[in-house]
Amino acid sequence: MKKVFSIVILIGVIILGFLVIKEKHHNHLLKEEVKEQSEINKKEQSESQNKESTTEEQSESQNKESTTEDSTVDKKELVKKALLNQLYIEKVTKYNDIDIEEAMRQSTSPKNLFHDEQSYYFDSDYHVIIKNLSNNLSGNEGGWSVDDQNLTITIGGGGGVKVIPYVIQDNKVKFNSFQWKQYGTEGTFTSTFISNTKNTDS
Numbered sequence: 080m081k082k083v084f085s086i087v088i089l090i091g092v093i094i095l096g097f098l099v100i101k102e103k104h105h106n107h108l109l110k111e112e113v114k115e116q117s118e119i120n121k122k123e124q125s126e127s128q129n130k131e132s133t134t135e136e137q138s139e140s141q142n143k144e145s146t147t148e149d150s151t152v153d154k155k156e157l158v159k160k161a162l163l164n165q166l167y168i169e170k171v172t173k174y175n176d177i178d179i180e181e182a183m184r185q186s187t188s189p190k191n192l193f194h195d196e197q198s199y200y201f202d203s204d205y206h207v208i209i210k211n212l213s214n215n216l217s218g219n220e221g222g223w224s225v226d227d228q229n230l231t232i233t234i235g236g237g238g239g240v241k242v243i244p245y246v247i248q249d250n251k252v253k254f255n256s257f258q259w260k261q262y263g264t265e266g267t268f269t270s271t272f273i274s275n276t277k278n279t280d281s
Contacts, residue, residue, distance in 0.1 A: 093229045154247055161252040162201040166275045168212070169197040169241075172256065173269035190263060198275070199232065207232060230254065230272075243272050 174182035174189070184190040196212040201223065209219040221234040230243040242254045254272040261268060 087198075118198075135136060154227055155225050157250065158199060158230060158252050159204060161274070162223070162230070167199045167201075167202060167254075167272055168275045169199065169270045169271050169272050170267050171196070175266045176269070188266065203258060207236060209238075241270075 157172050172179055177185070177188075182187060192267045196278050198210045198212055200210075201206045202208055205222055205224070207221050207223050208251065209221060211219075219235060219238065221232055221238065223230065223232045225231075228244060232243070234241070239259070239261070241257065243257045246253050256269055256271050258267050260266075
């Protein structure tokens with residue numbers, strides 16, 4: 080009788096142990112499944128965030144490009160408006176980066192620097208009339224164009240090209256000093272380019 084009872088207990092222990100092991104295995108599988116699902120969720124969330132970030136960056140880039148284009152158009156129109164039917168004076172201020180008065184005292188510089196002033200009258204959106212103010216001679220002309228950084232004047236008769244940088248401040252155009260070379264000379268001239276609103280005769 081004791082032997083039978085012992086066998087029954089042993090079988091019960093074995094069954095209990097089997098159930099415990101099975102439960103642990105089930106719990107382990109459940110934890111692994113939860114972990115795997117968590118990793119999948121994190122991956123999906125990361126991909127979603129990356130996608131949203133990319134979309135936002137593309138949107139910002141498009142907005143920036145649009146703003147830049149609008150800004151460029153506005154700048155060009157402001158410059159054209161400032162030039163059209165207006166008279167501007169170019170005055171040489173330096174020769175080879177030396178002040179004009181000092182440069183004129185040097186034997187290697189042109190002798191007419193101080194009087195070398197030009198007037199530019201922009202009578203249309205592509206044509207400009209040019210005069211030499213030292214002798215008031217007319218007869219020279221040229222073309223002009225504007226981009227988002229410079230005013231470019233192409234002087235007729237082989238007179239060369241002058242590229243004049245500008246900036247916009249408070250919706251007003253300011254032309255900066257610029258450098259250029261004259262045919263037949265080796266030096267570099269520096270000039271200013273200023274509006275002459277008091278005199279608009281062409």
